[in-house]
Every structure is written in C-alpha cells, then in structure tokens.
Amino acid sequence: MRVGVRAEGLFRSSDAHFVVYDTNADGSSAVVQYWLATGAGPFYVWASGGQGTSVDKAVAVPKGSWVFYKTCTGHNTSPPTFAGCSAGLTDFAA
Amino acid sequence: MGQVNRRSVLLGGLAAVTAATALPSWANARTAAAVPPAIHDPFQLGIASGDPLPDSVVLWTRLAPAPLNADGFGGMPDATYAVDWELATDENFASVVKSGSVDAVRASAHSVHVEPAGLDPAREYFYRFKTAGYISPVGRTRTAPAAGAAVNQLKYCFTSCQHWEEGWYHSYKGVVRDDPDLVLFLGDYIYEKPSGRVKSELNPRRLAVPQDTTTLALYRARHGQHKTDVDLKAAHALAPWLVVFDDHEVMNNWNGTTSPAPAARKTAAFQAFYEHMPIRSTAKPNGASIQLYRQFLWGDLARFHMMDTRQFRSAQVTGTACGPYRDPARTLTGTAQEQWLLKAFETHPATWDFLGQQVFFAQRDGDGNNTTCESPDSWDGYQASRDRITQGWIDRQVPNPVVLTGDVHRHWAADLRKDYYDHSDPIVGSELVTTSVTSNSDGAAPPDAAWLANNPHVKYCKGERGYVRVTATPAQMLADFVVVSDTSVNDPAKLVIKTDKSFVVNAGSKGLQAV
Numbered sequence: 001m002r003v004g005v006r007a008e009g010l011f012r013s014s015d016a017h018f019v020v021y022d023t024n025a026d027g028s029s030a031v032v033q034y035w036l037a038t039g040a041g042p043f044y045v046w047a048s049g050g051q052g053t054s055v056d057k058a059v060a061v062p063k064g065s066w067v068f069y070k071t072c073t074g075h076n077t078s079p080p081t082f083a084g085c086s087a088g089l090t091d092f093a094a
Numbered sequence: 095m096g097q098v099n100r101r102s103v104l105l106g107g108l109a110a111v112t113a114a115t116a117l118p119s120w121a122n123a124r125t126a127a128a129v130p131p132a133i134h135d136p137f138q139l140g141i142a143s144g145d146p147l148p149d150s151v152v153l154w155t156r157l158a159p160a161p162l163n164a165d166g167f168g169g170m171p172d173a174t175y176a177v178d179w180e181l182a183t184d185e186n187f188a189s190v191v192k193s194g195s196v197d198a199v200r201a202s203a204h205s206v207h208v209e210p211a212g213l214d215p216a217r218e219y220f221y222r223f224k225t226a227g228y229i230s231p232v233g234r235t236r237t238a239p240a241a242g243a244a245v246n247q248l249k250y251c252f253t254s255c256q257h258w259e260e261g262w263y264h265s266y267k268g269v270v271r272d273d274p275d276l277v278l279f280l281g282d283y284i285y286e287k288p289s290g291r292v293k294s295e296l297n298p299r300r301l302a303v304p305q306d307t308t309t310l311a312l313y314r315a316r317h318g319q320h321k322t323d324v325d326l327k328a329a330h331a332l333a334p335w336l337v338v339f340d341d342h343e344v345m346n347n348w349n350g351t352t353s354p355a356p357a358a359r360k361t362a363a364f365q366a367f368y369e370h371m372p373i374r375s376t377a378k379p380n381g382a383s384i385q386l387y388r389q390f391l392w393g394d395l396a397r398f399h400m401m402d403t404r405q406f407r408s409a410q411v412t413g414t415a416c417g418p419y420r421d422p423a424r425t426l427t428g429t430a431q432e433q434w435l436l437k438a439f440e441t442h443p444a445t446w447d448f449l450g451q452q453v454f455f456a457q458r459d460g461d462g463n464n465t466t467c468e469s470p471d472s473w474d475g476y477q478a479s480r481d482r483i484t485q486g487w488i489d490r491q492v493p494n495p496v497v498l499t500g501d502v503h504r505h506w507a508a509d510l511r512k513d514y515y516d517h518s519d520p521i522v523g524s525e526l527v528t529t530s531v532t533s534n535s536d537g538a539a540p541p542d543a544a545w546l547a548n549n550p551h552v553k554y555c556k557g558e559r560g561y562v563r564v565t566a567t568p569a570q571m572l573a574d575f576v577v578v579s580d581t582s583v584n585d586p587a588k589l590v591i592k593t594d595k596s597f598v599v600n601a602g603s604k605g606l607q608a609v
Contacts, residue, residue, distance in 0.1 A: 040299060
C-alpha cells in the first residue's frame with residue numbers, strides 16, 4: 001500500500017510481519033497504522049530512518065485473524081501526527 | 095489519499111486465493127450461484143439476541159470477515175450465503191429444539207435476523223449459526239415469562255452512549271459479571287463522527303474509517319467496528335437486549351424534519367441500524383421510516399415501553415424564552431406514539447411500568463425561574479409532551495412508573511412531578527438516568543447547592559462512566575448506579591467496577607429512597 005510515492009507498507013501474511021518503506025526525502029516518516037480483531041487500534045509501525053530505509057516488524061496477529069491497515073506519512077511524536085494516509089486494507093494472517 | 099500498491103494487493107489477496115484453491119476440484123466446476131466464494135471466518139461481529147416475547151426471541155448475526163472495510167460490505171463477496179441456525183436448551187446443543195436456514199444477502203450487508211416461534215416462556219436457550227464451514231460463537235438468550243405469570247424477580251442492566259474513540263467498553267465487563275436477564279441500550283450505540291473531546295489524549299483508540307457517516311457504506315463500517323469490541327460482544331452473547339436509538343445513530347440532534355438530517359441520511363442510518371441490531375422484522379426500515387417503538391411484558395412484574403423520541407419530534411427550539419418550550423402543538427413523541435403510550439397506560443398488567451427512552455425527562459432548571467427555559471433537546475424542550483404523559487400516569491393510575499434514560503453522559507436519579515416549580519407537588523414516578531459506556535462528560539461540573547435547591551426532585555448525579563443495574567421484585571425496585579474507574583486503560587488489573595450509589599422504590603409508594 002502506497003501513500004503518493006512517499007511511503008509504502010505491506011503485511012506479510014505468512015509470518016504476520018509489517019514491512020514499512022520510507023521512499024521519499026520529505027522530512028516525514030513512513031508509518032503503518034493497524035487495527036486488530038480485538039477492537040484495539042491503531043497500533044503503529046514506524047520507519048523513521050529516512051528515505052530508502054525500511055522497517056520489518058512482527059505483529060501480534062493470530063493465525064487466521066485479520067488486520068486492517070493504512071500506510072501514512074507523519075511524525076512519531078506524542079501524540080503522533082500524520083500528513084496523509086492511504087485508504088485502508090484488510091489482510092489475514094496465514 | 096494514496097494509491098493501492100499492486101504488490102500489496104497481491105499479497106493481501108493471497109490468503110483468499112489460497113483458500114479458494116483449497117476447494118476440491120469438483121467445486122470449481124459449479125456455478126458461482128451454487129457455491130459462493132470461500133471466505134474467512136465471517137463471525138467477527140459476534141452474535142446477539144433481542145426483543146424477547148413469551149414464545150419467541152430474535153437471533154442475530156452478520157457475516158463480515160473484514161468488518162472495517164470502508165465499503166461497508168465487511169469483506170463479503172457479492173454472493174448469497176446460506177446460514178444455518180440452531181436453538182437448543184443446552185449449551186452443548188445436545189437438545190436442539192429449533193433450527194433452520196436463511197439466506198444472508200449483500201443487499202442487507204449479509205446480516206441475519208431469525209425469529210424462531212413456538213418457544214417456551216421464561217426459558218433459557220442457546221443459539222449459534224453456521225455458514226461456509228464456520229461455526230459462530232454460542233449465545234445465550236431467554237424468552238419472556240407469559241403474560242400474567244407470577245415473576246418474583248427481574249434483573250436487568252441499562253446503559254447508553256458508547257463513542258468508540260473515547261474509551262474501552264469496560265462497563266460490559268460489569269454487565270457480564272452481573273448476569274442480568276435483560277440488557278437495555280437507550281441510544282448512541284455509534285457516533286456519526288470522530289471524538290471532539292477536549293481531553294483527546296485520554297482517547298485510547300480511533301476510528302478506522304473516520305469520515306462522518308453520510309452514506310450507508312460508512313454507517314455499516316462504523317457499526318462493524320463497534321461490534322468488534324470484545325466486551326460488547328460478550329454482553330450481546332449473554333442475554334437478550336432491548337435496543338432503541340437516540341441521535342448519534344443518525345447525526346447529532348436530528349429530529350422529525352429534514353434538517354439537520356435529510357431523508358437520504360435517515361434512510362442510510364436506519365438501514366444500517368436494523369442490519370446490526372437484534373430487533374424484529376417489524377422494525378425493518380421503509381426508506382426514511384422505521385417502526386422502533388414497541389412494548390414488552392415480563393410476566394406480572396414489569397412492562398417496558400421502548401420509545402422513539404427522535405423520529406417524530408418537532409424541531410428543537412433555540413433561546414431561553416419559554417413560549418416555544420411549552421407550545422402544546424410541539425411534540426417529542428409524535429401524536430401516534432403518544433396515543434399508543436397513553437392507551438397502554440389504561441391497562442396495568444405488571445407491577446413496574448418502565449419507560450425506556452433517550453433524553454432527560456425530569457425538569458432541570460438551573461435558575462429556578464419559570465420564565466426562562468433550557469435544555470431544548472430534552473423533554474424540557476417539549477414540556478407539553480411531558481405534561482401529557484405525566485397526566486396520563488395520573489389519570490390512568492399507572493402503578494409504579496419509572497423512566498429509564500440515557501444521553502447525558504452522567505448518572506442521575508430524580509423523582510417526577512407534574513409541577514416541578516411546586517416543590518411540594520406530589521411525586522408521580524421516578525427517573526433513572528444512566529451515564530455513558532464511554533462518551534465523555536469532560537468539564538461538566540456537578541450540580542451545586544443552589545442548583546439542587548432549585549431542583550429538589552433531583553437526588554443524585556455522578557459524572558463517571560458505567561451503567562445502571564435494576565433488580566425488580568413485586569415489593570421493591572433496587573437501582574444500583576455502577577461506575578467504572580477508568581475507560582482509558584485496557585488493563586483489567588487497573589480497573590475497578592463498583593456500585594457508587596443505590597436507590598430503592600417501594601411498590602405502591604412513590605419516590606426514590608437512598609440506600
């Protein structure tokens with residue numbers, strides 16, 4: 001899932017990992033927001049290393065369960081801020 | 095809004111493709127109509143029951159393997175799925191007494207409403223659904239006692255107002271622990287918009303599809319996200335519910351006119367509401383019209399009038415001049431519903447007469463000045479309507495009327511009078527107002543001494559989250575106002591759910607007594 005051409009995130013169903021890519025030197029981080037079947041969310045996977053970097057992170061999505069996620073650009077502040085987000089997508093852990 | 099990356103789409107679709115190719119070879123030779131596409135576990139929204147009668151109860155589910163999808167279809171293919179259902183007298187389904195199959199169709203967002211008939215009164219049942227190789231969670235429900243049957247106790251919980259973003263639904267942990275016979279929900283099951291609270295840092299979660307719900311797809315997605323809450327699902331699985339809506343199931347402060355909510359928005363909201371609630375087919379919407387008000391009898395102990403105080407109300411007034419507030423031509427209920435209620439008051443089949451509805455019934459007049467009026471969205475804004483119902487209790491000698499209310503995000507308890515400015519006017523009934531499950535009351539100060547002096551019929555106010563537990567017997571009604579210590583944390587170890595205050599009303603004796 002891509003936001004413009006500045007960030008990309010994908011869910012790897014086989015082992016329930018998110019991979020987040022920062023694809024633009026725009027001063028923003030790339031981040032995936034995701035929601036779980038428990039009603040909790042959003043949780044975040046940040047790629048804050050700058051353009052060309054990525055983060056690969058395991059997330060707690062049980063086998064067969066779903067995860068709804070969006071790819072965004074933003075800043076990992078408290079609270080986080082977002083410059084833009086993609087539409088959401090549901091995927092399932094294999 | 096970004097584009098969808100092809101690689102992600104392929105990966106996202108991989109599980110579904112794998113599931114489809116796992117079908118036996120002969121299955122692929124069938125038509126799509128004969129074998130709908132394989133799906134992931136569609137029972138993500140749980141199950142529910144509601145509207146119990148002595149011989150029937152509504153069983154509900156909705157197929158939605160991907161309930162947050164913004165298109166509102168919950169991840170279901172455009173196909174019809176046969177859903178089998180079973181009703182048994184035991185939780186292991188060794189004694190199935192009713193069963194059948196219904197079609198879940200895309201036009202109804204694959205929601206399922208079953209109304210098995212011929213059941214025994216006052217009986218506990220268990221139910222479940224099956225489709226596409228998946229079995230739903232098991233729900234427990236019960237039928238109402240027969241009309242006139244002697245009932246020695248009814249325990250029910252009621253609550254309202256559960257903005258998704260403003261907290262965890264811990265109240266339902268308390269409801270499940272209480273193990274009530276019934277659960278009443280008095281409105282604002284969803285909110286049409288994101289939280290606007292000042293203390294937004296306390297919000298522990300966010301809407302996945304945050305747009306204001308202006309379309310059927312968005313209403314469906316909003317309901318779908320709410321139904322993913324584990325505590326809400328547990329409470330629905332525990333007991334039958336009686337549900338009515340308030341304003342936020344459509345939009346803030348809507349009324350019987352087309353402003354602020356036009357007919358198209360009501361149509362979408364009503365359709366999504368019906369699809370997600372365990373209510374009878376008599377409530378299936380017809381465009382911008384829905385038949386929601388209805389009555390339930392619990393043997394000789396309790397009667398519930400479940401009201402619709404939104405769909406037929408006159409537009410809210412503005413300002414503080416009392417003339418419009420008291421205009422007898424204005425109505426909160428609409429004429430037909432008012433006459434339906436007053437007609438019911440002519441019979442007295444039960445000890446307790448509960449009016450389940452949305453907005454504050456008793457007067458709240460901060461300055462005690464009868465030439466200025468306030469709270470135009472509540473019954474204070476429709477005083478002639480309130481007077482007609484109050485007079486109906488008096489003229490028809492309704493035994494033990496008790497109003498049940500939501501909306502205001504604080505617990506309140508009050509006695510009801512015909513004339514609230516006359517502090518010695520006889521008490522004619524009582525009102526129990528539940529606080530919210532989550533919706534905030536940030537910044538609301540408790541009533542001060544001067545306010546209480548002007549409103550001596552108001553006995554209690556508490557600005558915390560929670561619900562009300564009512565235990566009714568032929569002799570007494572006990573109301574426990576339950577509060578939740580913190581809805582911003584999800585750790586049960588940090589949570590306290592306790593009764594803050596209790597009142598009783600003795601049958602045949604008007605007025606709340608503090609316990």
